[in-house]
Amino acid sequence: MLPDRPPPNAAEALLADLRERFPGTAWVGSVGIGICASGVEYFDEPGLAVMLAAMPHEQFRVFSGRRPLQGDAGFVPHTALVHADPSTPELSELVGELSERVDSGYLFGGLGSARNRVLTIAAPGGDDADEGGVFTGGLSGVAFTADVAIVSRITQGCQPVGPVRAITRIERNVVYELDDRPALDCLLGDLAVDEQAPREALPRMRSTLVGLSDTATRSRASSSPRRAAMPSAPRRACAT
Numbered sequence: 001m002l003p004d005r006p007p008p009n010a011a012e013a014l015l016a017d018l019r020e021r022f023p024g025t026a027w028v029g030s031v032g033i034g035i036c037a038s039g040v041e042y043f044d045e046p047g048l049a050v051m052l053a054a055m056p057h058e059q060f061r062v063f064s065g066r067r068p069l070q071g072d073a074g075f076v077p078h079t080a081l082v083h084a085d086p087s088t089p090e091l092s093e094l095v096g097e098l099s100e101r102v103d104s105g106y107l108f109g110g111l112g113s114a115r116n117r118v119l120t121i122a123a124p125g126g127d128d129a130d131e132g133g134v135f136t137g138g139l140s141g142v143a144f145t146a147d148v149a150i151v152s153r154i155t156q157g158c159q160p161v162g163p164v165r166a167i168t169r170i171e172r173n174v175v176y177e178l179d180d181r182p183a184l185d186c187l188l189g190d191l192a193v194d195e196q197a198p199r200e201a202l203p204r205m206r207s208t209l210v211g212l213s214d215t216a217t218r219s220r221a222s223s224s225p226r227r228a229a230m231p232s233a234p235r236r237a238c239a240t
Helices: 010-021 091-099 126-131 183-191 198-206
Strands: 027-032 034-037 040-043 060-063 079-084 106-111 120-123 133-135 139-144 165-171 174-178 210-212 222-224 227-229 236-239
Touching: 010 027, 010 120, 010 133, 027 079, 027 139, 060 120, 079 091, 079 120, 091 106, 091 139, 120 139, 174 183, 183 198
Parallel strands: 079 106
Antiparallel strands: 027 120, 034 040, 060 139, 079 139, 120 133, 165 174, 165 236, 174 227, 210 236, 222 227
16 A cells, blocks of 8 residues: 555655565555554555565466456466556446456455555566556456455445435435435434434434445435435435
């Protein structure tokens, strides 16, 4: 994981240094607006998080746009760690296509984030080193065979607390009605809280996210009397 505003060619220089320090090692990674490592968060300052794993070369395969993921007689991909540039056109279709190339259909990883441009690293080791490097756009990462035991976790989990509802009245980014009912009434009902008991309602509201069809969002629900606010582009929503 790299900071999102590295100096020019810093990612390339970093990859070259890693290759020199650890000959024959394969590398994958991405940039992020913030970096969290060993209980410390880094924002708006240089930061770098590196993790190393030892496994036989035949059990993994680094891939990128330059080196697409393909199975063959000597390598059958089972799962894959994927880094993606969120500005890539038709990204969801590319992820779906990549999922079809691994036996389990299971992909994990995430989107790179940056205030200028997203960079990813996908650099095979050994004799294939020339096929890797620093990339912008598309997908890259590393695939594993079924011999590699994978335990994946997400940094933020959520689950639905109410039904999927249709947005029936909206103005810009403020939703006034869900299923022809006041949006706040629906939200409070789904959370099983009483608006007359703000001490109980506010903590639940602050921990509630709004999920929208066709869009992934981290927007929090907020409220004023008789209304709840949530992003406006899609037409269906569910509290999580």
